[in-house]
Amino acid sequence: MMTGKISRWVVIAVWIVAAIILTFALPAVKDETSNNSADLPADSASVVADEFIKEEFPNSSGIPALLTWHREGGLTDADLAEIQYLSKQLTDKPLTQQSFFPPLHELPLPALKKSVSEDGNTFVQPLFFKENAETATLEKNLESINDMVSDRIGSDPFKVSTDSDELSLRVTGPVGISVDATGLFAGADFQLLLATVILVLVVLLLIYRSPLLAIIPLIGVGFAYLVTSPILGYMANHGWITVDSQAISIMTVLLFGAGTDYCLFLISHYRSELRNHASKREAMMAAFKDSSGAIAMSGLTIVISLLTLLVAKYGAYHRFAVPFSLSILIMMVAALTLVPALLSVFGRASFFPIIPRTPSMEEERAKKKGKAVKKHKESGRIGKWIGHIVTTKPWTVIVSCLIIFSILAGYSSQIKYSYDILSSFPEDMNSREGYAVISDSYSPGELAPVTVVVDTEGKDIDLAPALKGMKIVESVNDPVAGKSNKDLKSYEVKFNMNPYDIEAIDSIPDIRTLAEKELKSAKISNVDEKVWVGGQTATQFDKRDTVKADEFKIIPIIIVLISLLLLAYLRSVTAMVYLMGTVILSFFAAMGLGWIILHHFMGVDAIEGTIPLYSFVFLVALGEDYNIFMVSSIWRKKKTMSIKRAIREGVAETSGVITSAGIILAATFSVLATLPIQVLVQFGLITALGVLMDTFIVRPFLVPAITALLGRHAFWPSKVTDLEEKEHSKN
Structure with missing residues (x-):
């Protein structure tokens, strides 16, 4: 259908119409994000305690904002007068959703001075807002406070350095942290989208040196994004799902990274078939036949893995499930429909200026120009060399890989985990600076x-x-x-x-x-x-327990589901076992290497506690993708050639496209490390390292070497007779 003269245009038109209708008829997902959704189940001990405390001790209820006033050298009487002025203003004219503000303006100056820190430099003024106050409302309230104080003192205290002898003001506590957390993601979608598009475009241009071919995958991914966003927005608007800014940011990276991989696998097959078929339609049909199964299997692997997050009790995990899985599902459909249709329309021109042609077409072209026929340069030389190594020295390859991975995996046991929200913020963030001031002048426990x-x-x-x-x-x-x-x-x-x-x-x-x-x-x-x-510390305790419980529950489910998919696709218990084993080992190695870099080179004392499960879901699912792409080629070739030759040919055939795909995927995840949010920096780095390990070690060396070592046993229980053994027995 995607290759017919009329049907290909119908496919393209359907995608265009769907994108336009959905975009204008449904809300965009970024307009339906909720960044203050609960992460803990309602029956968690800390949640139950907090609700009970609000009912029985209403004076302590509300979300506190800690207005932290500071001046190096000591606060003056004039500074305290400004604090009292703000108190009176907000008492007479409360801010939106303001619930309680201590009437400090009613205290005499000597009494107020007793609340100043012992060094005389700091004063903490609490301001409470209602529990259901939206983050956007809180942000506007803080802006109003800033304007009010700035107009009075003639300068912006939010921008005055906290080590200055001028009066500075910072807002920390739950309100300050919530507002800053939301602010970190403000514009992150566009920033990530722009950076990812530019990165993918540049890498594709370097790989294929064809402007049109670099754009076609981006068109496919772009339409998938345009369709996914309003569908998610509609679901969120109706309360079916809850989405937050962090999930949408990572979804963008995943969509472009994995989506481009699917397109590259199809493009690689198409280019090869254009050298065998004069008809671009026949070439596409052959390419689609060879690649569609692997693309569909790869997409389903990721979709099912991500859907397992629905069983998580921790809210952030649960909120990731639908956006991630739906985006990959739609991208998979685009890779199997829209992208083939686009390639069918442009045909060989897609690869301009390096156009693939059949030998007869090259001869005819050379005759017209009166030149000798140029021999097609042999491709995949490195892949053929690797194929030779893994089939002739499998034990050497396996032992070497296992030593490297085991050493790196050993470091994963040394990882320390943190559940400190503030540690994810940049050091110059308002709420983090406010907390630092409180810690220096008061007890650090004042914050929570x-x-x-x-x-x-x-x-x-x-x-x-x-x-x-x-x-x-x-x-x-x-x-x-x-x-x-x-x-x-x-x-x-x-x-x-x-x-x-x-x-x-x-x-x-x-x-x-x-x-x-x-x-x-x-x-x-x-x-x-x-x-x-x-309190916040009790909440963090429950968060840690919930996160750990989700890990012990979800990781085995993912392993079982992916194993069943591999078993159904390959019909080999042996292959299923070692394919799963290699990506799991690769995950632990990536965690270990990530810890070495983060701890010893970047000075990180502990990584965010949610990183292991996030990284496992992506690395196991994405790592299995590359195994599926390569193994499907080996499985297909073993029908007509010996097992060792099928391995050599399969490695050579897939080396270029999988290496390119791995570089693009790792690069897109590394874009997350450019954001000023430590949890995304850590996740992006570890995931990128894992993808690179799968791309350059697991897929080209370890898996083919194990397959070569096992021989026909790699296909058990399927009965396969190695053609080399058959020929040897005849002789």
């Missing part, structure tokens, strides 16, 4: 105290002494009674360290155990139901 609530059942129980006895606790506020139940007591606990540090997160079970022990000492029963621990 932990709230401990216990039901005393009317008994005289005081947790404060026991809590203060913990080595990581800086201070404990006096207990506050509950609104509807006076037997409830709430304690605000401030750490003497970063509340997002691993040590602080690890202390949450200890705090709960301590509280339960005190209740047991007072002869209170069912203590596990009468202790609540809330």
Whole structure:
């Protein structure tokens, strides 16, 4: 259908019409993003505790913004007057969704000075907003505060350096962090899209040296994106899915990287067939027949792998599933319909100026010009050399690869993980600078105290002494009674360290155990139901547990599903086992190498805790893609030639296209490292390294060497007789 004189135009028209209708009829996905969606299940201990605390202790409810005023050399009376002026203004004219603002303007100056830090340089002014306040509203509120203060003092305190002797203002705490996190992704879609398009275009031009051929894959990917975006927007608008900016950013990279790979595999086959067929239609039909199965299998592998994220309990994982899988599914359809139709229209002109022709066409062309026929340069020389090495010295290749991967994989056991939100931000980010000021002048725990609530059942129980006895606790506020139940007591606990540090997160079970022990000492029963621990540190503790639980659940599911797909496609248990084993080993090696670079060369103390599962999903699925492309070629050729020759020919045939595809895919993921967000830098680097390992080690060396070593056993339980053995037996 994609090659007919009329049908190819119908295919192209269908894609154009679909893109136009969907774009104008449905909302774009970027307009439906939600960056403050919950990541933890509603029944998580910290979520339950936070909801309970909001009901019983309304004075502590709301999302806090910590306005951090600072002047090196000490805040002046005039500075404190500005703080009181802002307090009065926002009390008289509250901001949108503002819930509570301490009336500091009602305090006499001496009383206000008592809240200044001991060094006299810093003052933290809390401002609370309603829980359901949108991030966009919070951002506008912070801008209003900035304008209000700037007009009063004649300069922008948000831009004054925090080590200056001028008055500076930073907003940190949950509100500041939320606004900054959203701001980091503002424009990220366009930035990533532009950088990825330029990168892919340049690499394609270098590979094929054909302007038109460089554009055709981008057209296919572009239409897939135009169709995917409104469909996702429609689904998000109706509440079927939730999407965030981070998911859309990574989806863009995945779509262009994987989509270009599919196009390259088809283009490579088409170019080869144009040298065998004078008819461009027959060439495309032959190319489509050889490549469509591998492209479809590759796409389904990624789609199914990504869909497994739907079983995740951690919200960020769950939100990735549909955008990623749908974009790849639509791209796969585009690669099997739109791209063949475009290539059929342009035919050999697609490869201009290096046009592939049949030998007879070359002779006729040479006669017309009165020149000798130019011999077609032999392609895939490196691939043929590799094919020779892996079939003649398989043990050497396998052992060498396993040694390299084992050493790198060993480093993955040394990785330290972090759940610190602020560590993902650039050091000059507003909220991170504000936190640094608080840490220097106050206890670092001021940023996010932990709230401990216990039901005393009317008994005289005081947790404060026991809590203060913990080595990581800086201070404990006096207990506050509950609104509807006076037997409830709430304690605000401030750490003497970063509340997002691993040590602080690890202390949450200890705090709960301590509280339960005190209740047991007072002869209170069912203590596990009468202790609540809330706050950001408790949330991070639940996040870590949820993330780890998802890893143990999703990784085995992915392995099983991809194994079944490989088994169905190759009909070989042996091949399925070693193909899965090699990509899993490659994943651990990529993690280890990534840690070496991040830790020893980039000074990263710990990587974000969600990285392992993200990287596993992509590296295993994408790594298996390249195995499928190459193995499908070997499987096809073994029908007419010996196994070793099929391996040599298969490696040579696919070496160029898979190497090109791998370089493009790794380069597109490396674009993520240009964003000022550490989690994307780490994910982009590790994924790019894994793709390069699959491209230059696993696919060309390790997998073919294992196949050559196993011989006909590589196809078990299918019965295959090696033609070399058959010829040898005849002689």
